Amino acid sequence: MREKDLSVLKKEEILFNSEVITYDNFTSLNDTEIEKMRADLGLSMSFEDLKFVQDHYKEIGRNPTETEIKVLDTYWSDHCRHTTFETKINKVTFPNSEFGKQMEKEFNDYLKLKEDVSKKRAVSLMDMATIVAKYLKKEGKLDNLEVSEENNACSVYVDVEVEDFEGKKAIEKWLLMFKNETHNHPTEIEPFGGASTCLGGAIRDPLSGRAYVYQAIRVTGSGNPLETVEETLKGKLPQKKITTGAASGYASYGNQIGIATSLVSEIYHDGYKAKRMEVGAVVAAAPVENVVRKSPVPTDSIIIIGGKTGRDGCGGATGSSKEHNDKSLLLCGAEVQKGNAPEERKIQRLFRNAEATKLIKKCNDFGAGGVSVAIGELADGVEVNLDLVPVKYDGLNGTELAISESQERMAVIVSKEDTEKFLKFVDEENLLGTVVGYVTDKNRLTLNWKGKAIVDISRDFLNTNGVQQNIDIEVRDYKNENVFEKFKTSDSSLEKKWLHNIKKLNVASQKGLVEMFDSSVGAGTILAPFGGKYQMSPTDVSIMKFPVLDKNTNTASAITWGFNPYISEWSTYHGAIYAVVESLAKLVAAGVDYKTARLSFQEYFEKLGKDAYKWSKPFLALLGAMKAQKDFDVAAIGGKDSMSGTFNDISVPPTLISFAVSPVNVHDVISTEFKKAKNKLYLVENKIDEKDFLFNSEELKENFEFVLKNIKAKKIVSAMVIKMGGLAEALSKMSFGNRLGFEINNKDVDLFSLKPSSILIETTEELSHKNAIYLGEVSDKFEGKINGENINLENVESVWLNKLKPIFPYKLEEEIETYDIKNKISEKKIYKSSITIAKPRVVIAAFPGTNSEYDMYNRFNENGAEAKITLLRNLTQNHLAESVDQMCKDLRNSQIFVLPGGFSAGDEPDGSGKFMAAVLQNPKLMDEIKAFLGRDGLILGVCNGFQALVKSGLLPYGEIGNVHENSPTLTFNKIGRHISQIVKTKIVTNNSPWLSSFEIGETFDIPVSHGEGRFYASDEVLKQLFENGQIATQYVDFNLDATNEFRFNPNGSSFAIEGIISPDGKIFGKMGHSERYSKDTFKNIDGNKNQNLILNGIKYFK
Incomplete structure (x- = not known):
């Protein structure tokens, strides 16, 4: 064994991989040898494609390199070029x-x-x-569509109402972009990595369009996660392993990058055991004036920004285009990319800088195919030097550099004159930027490595996308049965039917899953994932304010989805129609006008091969989708197809998901929880014709208009679309949020059948409409009554919550305690700074991984301060030194220092906040902070910032460095996962400038979102903190008692401590995100949500 000499600090030399080979005899291979080569290399292209390549190289008189074959295989893959969807349909019977x-x-x-x-x-x-x-x-009915050379994402023009902090109103023109993305193949192989990069890839599409991504939803398909390990198919991971790993991966990436994910849904169907469905959809926006689209010209620079390149993801595009077999799990691991959310956050910040984005002529993200596709698509003629591509480690050969799908990279084209200026902006955001090539007039994709052209392919040949495939299609009848009746249950008593229905996998609560995802970052969440006092009524639509800076807005974006696999496997034609109308109905039920919606489809089907009947499934689905679009005058302006959902002899259910996106005024939005006893209940029914199992689209549009009109008139106050659990599901879920029951007096009511796009509404008065069936009233008792028969809603809720608890626990099982220990209250101090400043200056420190700096920035500016975000850069030692000097300079000129939330350095090393704490202990910064506090400066740390304050010693001691083994800490939540919800906190001292306007005992309802928020200290230390009056805020229950009960104290903090102050009160740290409230947010949560401690901090200096 060779030992490393530790006295020699020298990087081990890694030799380069072998030279890129040329297939010397390729042009002379016969058909049998061509097919053998295709199989030996594991190519995804067809035999016909490879023959076509052979003919091309015969024509140009040379043999291809290994890299050229790999590039063509990637470029022409189903994933990149939709070869299945582009197949020519010859004949349909x-x-x-x-x-x-x-x-x-x-x-x-x-x-x-x-x-x-x-x-x-x-x-x-x-x-x-x-x-x-x-x-x-x-026809002029899609006049807000943005049309450009770039195909980054669906993009429409939207008028956004804004009001600056002085009260001046205006209408701004914005681009609203959205995109759905799948990572089915990688998530099946490596659930955490596959799902995390699913979101990362979805984000980069609209981000490359120069839009700021602020909203996400997740729709997944799984087999039964409750099945035992013994039931796992050979060659597969257990369904529980896949679904929990994927949830953690997607949540981890989204939570770190700072994208609010308030709609998370998992669909259960045995077909998804063939291959998991992992779909993410994101929404982004940017002012129109910040987005420039220009055609590249020769000599323009091609720049890679962001992450470095490794071997991860090589073959991802081609791998995702193949069906799976017993060996896929063992052989495909290298095809899964490695995500790095903090790196992508930096690109988000860069592309929010209008000065930088206006220099970009064209942009493409690095996804499938790596350099060859990302740069190859930017212009007809490009020449790239692969030796200049930044790498994670030595040893990559030219082929790997060309096709690696390493994440968090972006390719941009900038004019030669603007290159230096653009690279300066890149460097300021702590990003690596490298010029790797330039635009040419040669109409060729040229990739050079080690002084040789290892790819030199004509654009015309590349753009053929290979041989166009041909297919005949055979349509067959669907099974003659009423699929909508199949959702009924056959139990004897009504209560048994109700309980059986509510615990079906596709009806049961997913609260433990949903609350893993940060739903409040961005300070624009209009509907929390669960509404009502008890946060138990799930929402069906994600609605977020547009991400305006230095202004307020009433304009929000809404996104939702529609799909039922059981309808679709019965008839893909019907399945697609009902997917479209379900997505529109969900918008309508939230108060969003379906007529302003734009759609994007996600198709996911089995490997079709040459089977004419299999081809009929997506064919009929698209016929159905066409009919629905025409009937409602709404268009799908984008989509994503994944056509390889097969494992040996089983396949995924035919899947067409409709994503619907629309702008909406926040004042028109309603939620799903029942509001008040004695309110009326109606079912606005979409009547299904039992002959063809379709509906009258004109009548459904009338239903939609009736609902929208009465929501605007404030007569409909809650609504929910009927889904897989029928009317009984909707009645139950609308009851849970505020624990209000219902009394139904209608003997014709059908409780358990599927009624697609019918809507249950709660009204403040009697309403009349031909399809509005009166059901009864909301009750003030938490019980259901159906024509005199009682339903125990306590029992129903328990069964609903506990079905998926073994997979996604929604609470901890522990003995509930309350705490009556109180601060030793001294006489209230009057807090007034020794200096008076009309507009206090605020330094908001943004570290790598910080994601809440913009929320803080807006709230401080809104309340009359002058905020500045100071970025900590650490690409090199020089960057770090410069950043510390800049932060010291900014502190000298400021009165308030803020450490916002996020995941600094990805919560490395070894836990949250430690990187930030380490920076704060830099000698220069330590001295500056000490002087800053001596000048009556204030410090605020929230979430990750609170963790940094505690781990640096600023809390509870008031100075940096006084940390020892008995110091308090913030550690992992007791439940062992990220938690995101609204909590009630109580003010237990007001002896701090930050708390000076609050009354002791006053409560606030505040969003929390963290994985390590459990405040822990020894009994002796806790006693001392109470003695000193340093406990600032506590988590409390409905009786305003501090408690350990999970739904009130979700991280399990000792003595329910949410926030503490320094001995002099000038430093305040807390877990709850008070800065995430803005007007009209969290409309489905009652309570005092505006904890304006920021205004208190500002007033301290006035």
Whole structure:
């Protein structure tokens, strides 16, 4: 064994991998040898594609390099070029039945539409998916669509109402972007990494469009996670392992980067045991004036910004285009990328800088295919020097550099004259920026490595996307049964039916899953994931304010989804129609106008091969989606297809998810929880024709208009769309939030059948509409009564909550305690700074991993301060030294120092806040902070910032460095996962400038979101803190008692401590995000949500 000489601090030399080979005999291979080569190399391209490549190289008189074959395989993969969706449909046969005739008519209608708007394109799934948008645009019904050379994400123009902090109102033109993304293949192989990079990849698409990503939802498909390990298919991970690992991965990435995720839904179906469905959808926005779109010209610089390149993700695009088998789990691990959320957060910050974005002519994110695709798509002619690509480690060869899908990288084109200026902006954001090539006029993709061109492919050949495949399709009848009745249960008594229904996997509570995701970052969350006093009524729509800076806004974006796998596996045509209308109905039930919605589809089907019947499944789904779009005049302006959902002989259920996005005024938004006893209950029914199992779209539009009109008139105060659990599910879930029951007196009511796009509404008065069926009233007792028969809602709620508890625990089981120990209260001090300043200056420190700096920035400026974000850069020792000097300079000129929330350095090393604490202990900064406090300066630390204050000694001791083994700490939540919810906290001292306006005993309802927020100290230390009057705030229950009960004290803090102050009160640290409140946020949570301690801090200097 060779030992390392530790006295020699020298990096071990890693030799380069082998040279990139040329396939010398490629052009002379016969057909059998071509097929063997395809199989030996594991290529995803078809035999016909590889023959086409051979013919091309024969024509140009040379053999291809290994890199060229890999690049072409990646470029032409189903993942990158949608080859399945682009396959030419030659012939479609229909059955001689009513359904067959109906489908043939709709197909002919498509062909007529195609003659009008898409004549030159071949008949294909892609053409069917996009044709309605083209038609509506031609008809002038899609006039807000942004059209450009860049295809980053769905993008529309929106008018945003803004009001500055002086009260001046205006309308600004913004771009609203959204994108859905799947990572089914990598998540099946490595759940945490696959799901985290699913979100990372989704974010980078609109981010590359120069929009700030602020909103996310997650829709996943899993087999039964409650099945035993013994039931796991050979060659597969257990479903519990996949679903819990994926949830942790997606949540970890989103929580770190700072994107509010308030809608998280998992669909359960045995078909997803074939391959998991992992879908993320994100929403982004930017002022139109900040986004420049220009065509590149020769000599323009090609710049890579962000992360370095490694081997992770090599083959990801081609791997995701293949079906799985018994060996996939063992062989595909290297195809899974490694995510780094703090790095992507830096790109978010850079692209929020208008000065920087206006220099960008064109941008593309690094996803599938790495350099070859990200840069290859930017211009017709590009030349890249792969030796300049920053790497994570030595030893990568040219092929790996060309196709690696390492994450958190962006490729931009900037004019030669603007390059230096742009790179300066990149450096200021603590990002690596490297010029790796330039635009040429040669119409070729050229990649050089070690002085040789290892890729030199003509653009014309690359753009062929290989050989266009051809297919015939055979449509068959769906099974003649009423699928909507299948959701009924056959138990004898009503209560047994109710309980059986509420504990179905697709009806049961997912609270323990949902609360892993930060839903409040960005200070724009209009609806919390669970509404009501008890936070138990789930919401069906994510609604967030537009991310305006230095202003307030009433304009928000709403996003939701629709899909039912059981309808879709029965008939993909019906499944797609009901997916579209369900997504629209969910918007309507929240007060969002469906007519302003824009859609994006997620298609996920089995590997189709050459099977004509299998091809009919996506074909019919897209016919159904076309019909729904035309009927409602809404268009799908984007989408994502994944066509490899097969494992040996089993496949995923045919899946078409409709994502619906729309702007909305926050004043029009309502939520799902019952509001008041004696209010009326109606079912606004979407009547299904039992002959063809469809509905009258005109009547459904009338239903939607009736609901929207009465929401605007404030007559409908809560609403929920009927889903898989029927009316009984909606009644239950709307009851849970405020523990209000219902009394139904309608003997014709159908409680358990599926009623797609019907809406249960609560009204303040009697209403009349032809499809509004009166059901009864809301009750002040937490019980249900159906035509005189009682339903025990306590029992129903318990069964609902506990079904998935073994997988996603929603609470801790421990003996509940309350604490009556109190601070030793001294006489209240009058807090007034020794200096008076009209507009106090605030330094907000942003470390790598910080994600709440903008929320703090807005709140301080809104309340009359002058805030500045100071970034800690640590790319090199020089960056770190410069940053510390800058922070010291800013502190000398400021009165308030703020450490906001986030995950500094990804909560490394060994726990939250330690990196920040280490920086604070820099001798220069220590001295500056000491002098700052001596000048009556104030310090505030929230969440990650609180952790840093505690771990540096500033809390509870008031000075840096006085930390020992018995010092208090903030550690992992007792439940062992991230928690995100609203908590009630009580003021237990007001002897601090930060708390001076509050009364002792006053309570506030505050969002929390953290993984390490449990305040812990020894009994002796806790006693001393109480003696000193340093306990500032505590988590309390509905009786205002401090408690350890999980729903009130979710991290399990000792004595329910939420925040503490320094001995002199000038330093305050807390876990709750008081800065995340803004007007009209958390509309479905009652309480005192505006804990304006920021204003108190500012007034201290006035």
